[in-house]
Amino acid sequence: MKIIESKYVNFREVGTIKTLVVVGHPQLADSGTQQFLKVAAELPLVTWHPVSEPVAIEQEQQLLQQADRIILQFPLYWYSAPALLKNWLDQVLTRQFAYPAAGGNLVGKSLGIVVTLGSPARQFKAGGDEQFTISELMAPFQALANKLKMNYLPTFVVDQFGYQSETEKAKLLIDYQRYLTQAPLGHFKAKSDWLIEQLRLQLAVAPAEQQQQLNLILTQLQSNQDELDDLQANLKLVQDMEDD
């Protein structure tokens, strides 16, 4: 991974990230995977946007401009995106719109890939049936993010959805929702804040008998978080003193 955490500089406060999910699937209605993900993506500030033809270039560009996080979501066809999505990219990302030296409309936004696999994820490595990692195969998208000065997110892989157990699907749902909405990944405080935010949303709509329980969890989490914040402040203080 060539991602470094300090690159994530463009995010606003937790819970205010606008995400655009650009879905490129030639048989969208027939795909159980995509229907599952569509329901999972029904979240505040997330826009589910299936690609269709012909491409209305200016409208698409406006959608991109309004988003903080842009997700390209597709099934892997011959180790890259289906032609439908490639056509969308070729048409929408004009030099005038996207090149940093020209319009630079995507600079600082995040680019994520959600790729669904028909063959087992474990085979995507040197020596495996597919010989290449997903990261290697997604290099053209990473190069795109580099060119447009976007932050390239770790790719989100959906491994043979049809073979997943109910438990795996439940985990997939949570992980996918986090991928779409969570502030900079890999940061513990962000994870905790995200969870608190989600619990607050649940609390608002939960039946009365669950409210008390949810409130307990929420209080506990916030108290933990406050303790962590204190610890970090102290740690910083000690470090600063050592630097003197």
Next chain:
Amino acid sequence: MKIIESKYVNFREVGTIKTLVVVGHPQLADSGTQQFLKVAAELPLVTWHPVSEPVAIEQEQQLLQQADRIILQFPLYWYSAPALLKNWLDQVLTRQFAYPAAGGNLVGKSLGIVVTLGSPARQFKAGGDEQFTISELMAPFQALANKLKMNYLPTFVVDQFGYQSETEKAKLLIDYQRYLTQAPLGHFKAKSDWLIEQLRLQLAVAPAEQQQQLNLILTQLQSNQDELDDLQANLKLVQDMEDD
């Protein structure tokens, strides 16, 4: 490069390789690069085949079956093939036709990529403007070759054709013709044989005043080759004796 020379096992004698050049360019007629390459590809046993839509799947599959060497030729659009060519791949390479466990119609054939660049080739490396090598960006095609049990050839890069000098274009022409028609690359005898073959073809159509000169070169080359063959035979003899 993951190519190893012993993989090239499917070639016939020099001069009998049938090559199919699948050209995926959305504005083919307007491309000076492609028009130049088209003239260069006017060679025996080479079929120039521009992709168009809609795709006649069975006809395309027949063309593929008849070829020994399949070249995908395209301008780099956002670090991979234009949607036009991706659509062709998505449609023509059906599982039934291409998977080794099913039809396996491409097993043992060679797959080459000819990619034309709008930005300088020297920028395609870590630390360069593009950050990725062409080999890295072509990984999806290498994975395809791996899946279909094809021999993946080194990618042929055409570096900013519009900026090339006449001398560079002359070299490009020869290199390109060799890429399309030459027996397993990187082998000195194959290079020499190929040159002799090309000279013979020239000799047949050359004006009388050039024939003598061409004949001289041809004789010299053949004599060199005979000497080389002798040397190699002797070398083999010595090696065999040492092995005893």
